Amino acid sequence: MRRVSFEDVNCSIAQYLEVVGEWWTPLILRDAFFGVSRFDDFQQRLGIARNVLAQRLDHLLAHGVLDRVPYQEHPVRYDYRLTDKGRDLWQVLTAMRQWGDRWATPPAGPPVELVHETCGHVAEAVPACSQCGATLRPGEVRIVAGPGAADGRTLPPTERL
Template identity: 65%
Template sequence: MRRKSFEDMPCSVAQFLEVAGEWWSMLVVRDAFLGVTRFDDFHARLGISRNVLAQRLEHLVGHGVLARQAYQDNPVRYDYRLTDKGRALWPVLTAMRQWGDEWAAPDGPPLALVHKSCGHTMTAVMVCEDCGERVGPGQVRVSSGPGDPEGSVLPPHLRRKDRTPAE
């Protein structure tokens, strides 16, 4: 069964899901961050069928997340490398991994990210880029952005000024 497209939905979360929301997509991106670049290596690591992997790679290339670079001519074979757009998924993937570590890894995290500069295991946190303060859902309010001047994306209870999502 084919899922509904979010292409016309004026929501950045929906647009993310349109590009990378299919469940194999973020696993392909995860492996690309781990240095996997070749079709057969993605196939072996993921245990995904070859036709589904080919579709996922084509989709990610088509949306500019991965770039295909030929490394062999006869037959033509490609490396798949993250683009700037693909590398911008790092905080998303990191947040997903951290959630999985906390809520779905009973034996502990299967992977640690070690900060090269200080040598410590790092945890990503959200901070305000202006003041550096940690930010959670209770410390923000939502308002219409330039892509939604009428405020139609917000649910009605948030269309009034200065409301937080949890209120």
């Protein structure tokens, strides 16, 4: 079944989904953040069909999320590495993992934890205001039209989240 394209939708979330919203893609990205870079390693870790993995990797390459860097000449083989654009997805994947830890974790606890290298403690990533550093919470922010807003369809029906 072919999914609907969001390519022409004037919404940043729709554009995010256009790039990384396919099944398997977040897990491929998770493994890329874990340092996995070779096709066979992605395939083995995920148990994903080779043709599906090739399609997802090609899509991420086409959108500039991954780069392909040769590591062997005969035959040519490649590492898949996160670009700056790809590394910017860290916060998204971290938020997804934290949601899973809170609402869908196994009884034994979360499968992975985030340890802050500076202080050595298990930590959670929280969204913070880039100006004052305060934690951002849904009831304490307001959505306003940005410079790219073409119409009000992507704005909330009320100003507060």
